[in-house]
Amino acid sequence: MEFSQSDNNNLPLTKFESMLKTNHVLFFDSEEFENIIHHYLNQGKIALAKKAIKLGLAQHPTSINLRLFKVEVFVFENNLKEADKLLNELYQLEPHNEEIFIQKANILSKQDNHKKAIEVLKHALDLTDDTVDIYSLIGMEYLFLDAFEEAKTFFMKCLEADIDDYSALYNIIYCFDYLEQHNEAIEYLNIFLDKNPYCEVAWHQLGKQYLTLKKHKKALAAFDFAIISDDTFVGAYLERGKVLEKQRNYIEAIESYNITLKLDDPTSFALLRIGSCYEKLGQKDLAIQYYYKTVHEDPLLDKGWIAITKFFKKNKNYQKALYYINKAINIDSENVIYWKLYAQINHRLNLFEEAERGYKKTLDLGNFEIDTWITRGDLLLRLGEPQAAIINFEEALEFHPENAEIHYRLAGLFFTLHEQEKGLFHLKNGLKNNNEFSFIIDELFPALLKNSQVKSLLNSKP
DSSP: OOOOTTSGGGHHHHHHHHHHHHTOOOOOOHHHHHHHHHHHHHTTOHHHHHHHHHHHHHHOTTOHHHHHHHHHHHHHTTOHHHHHHHHHHHHHHOTTOHHHHHHHHHHHHHTTOHHHHHHHHHHHHTTOSOOHHHHHHHHHHHHHTTOHHHHHHHHHHHHHHOTTOHHHHHHHHHHHHHTTOHHHHHHHHHHHHHHOTTOHHHHHHHHHHHHHTTOHHHHHHHHHHHHHHOTTOHHHHHHHHHHHHHTTOHHHHHHHHHHHHHHSSOOHHHHHHHHHHHHHTTOHHHHHHHHHHHHHHOTTOHHHHHHHHHHHHHTTOHHHHHHHHHHHHHHOTTOHHHHHHHHHHHHHTTOHHHHHHHHHHHHHTTOOOHHHHHHHHHHHHHTTOHHHHHHHHHHHHHHOTTOHHHHHHHHHHHHHTTOHHHHHHHHHHHHHHOGGGGHHHHHHOGGGGGOHHHHHHHHTOO
C-alpha cells in the first residue's frame, strides 16, 4: 500500500507525523508501520523511515518485516556488516522468507559479488509465486557482469509475466543494442507487437532499430504507428522528425518537431533541429531565430552555440561568429569544439596570435587531429617563433610519426636554423613517406631551394 494525498490511506501517516510533533506515543499495528516506512523510503526520507522503524520495533519487536526494513536502511547507508548480521538472525527465524534472500543478494551486489547474488536470487525464485521483481533483479545482476544474453533472457521473463512492464522492454532492447543484434531486436519486437499491437513504446523502439539499420521508410512507418497508439507521444514525433530530415523532407520534419513544442515544454533538441531544417531550406532568418531559442532554452547545450557560430561562419560574418563562440567559451571553457572554432574564426580574421592560442588550447584539451598540429605550427612560423613551431611539430610526430607534411616542415625549420643533420633526417623521412608533399619546402621555405643538399634530394625523388 502506498499513501496518497487524495485518499484515506494517508490517515496513519498524518497520525504518525502528528505524534512526532507532540511526542505522544500512539499505537499502530505492524502493517501500518510497514506502509509508513515504505512511504518514507520511497520519498527518500531516510531519517523519518529510521524513526518509524525504531518506534515500530518498540511496539512490535518480533515483526520480521519491520526488521527487514531495518536491513534495507543498513544497506542503503552501506552498513553491510550490520545488515548481514541481522539477516542471518532473520534467516534462523524464517528460512523460507524470500525477502531475506532478496536483501542478501542486495548486499552481495553492493560487494560486487554479482555471481553469488544471482545464485541467491535464483533460490528466492523457488520460495515465491511473485517472480517478476526477482526476474528483474537477476537481469540487473547479469547486466553488472556484462552478461547481456543472460540478462536479456530474464528481462524477457518479466515481460512474459507482465506485458505492460516497459522497464523490462527497455532493458531487453538495451541488451539487443549492446550486442548489435538489431535484426533480432526487430524480430522480437514484431512478435511482441502481434500480442500487443497498440504498445506505443514497442513501436517507438522498433522504429529506432530500423533507423539504426538505415531502413528509413520502415522506421517512419513504425513511428507513425507509435503516434497512432498514443498521439501525445513526444519521443515518437522527435524520432519521426529525425527520419524525415534524413529523407530531406525538411518541411514535414519541422511540422513533426513543432507538434512536440505544443505537447510539452519546448526542448532544446527540437528547437535546434527546427533551426537546422530552416537553414537547409535556405530560410536563414527563421534558422537563426530557432538557434537563439535553443541556447535560451538550454545555455549549456554545446550544439546550440556551435550551430549559431557555424551559421555566422558559413555566412562569412566572422565578427558575429567570434562574439557567439566567446559567449560559449565563457559558459564552458573546457569544450574542445568551442576552442577549435575560436581558432578557425580568429584565423579567418587574421588575428594570428589569438588563433594560435585557440589551437594550443584545442591540443591541450586532447584534440590531436593532424590539421590542428599543422595549422598551429604554421601560425607559429608566421609569428616568427621557429623554436615553438619545432616543439609543436615534434609533439605532433608522437601521434603521427609517418606524416610527411610534418617531416617537411621540421626539415625546413631545422635547415633554417642551420641544423643540417636534423634537417636532412626529416627531409629524407618526408620524401620516403610521401614525396608528393615536397612542394611544402617551396611554399614555406623557398630560400632552401638554393641549398645544394636540399636541391639534390628534391631532384632525386622519383
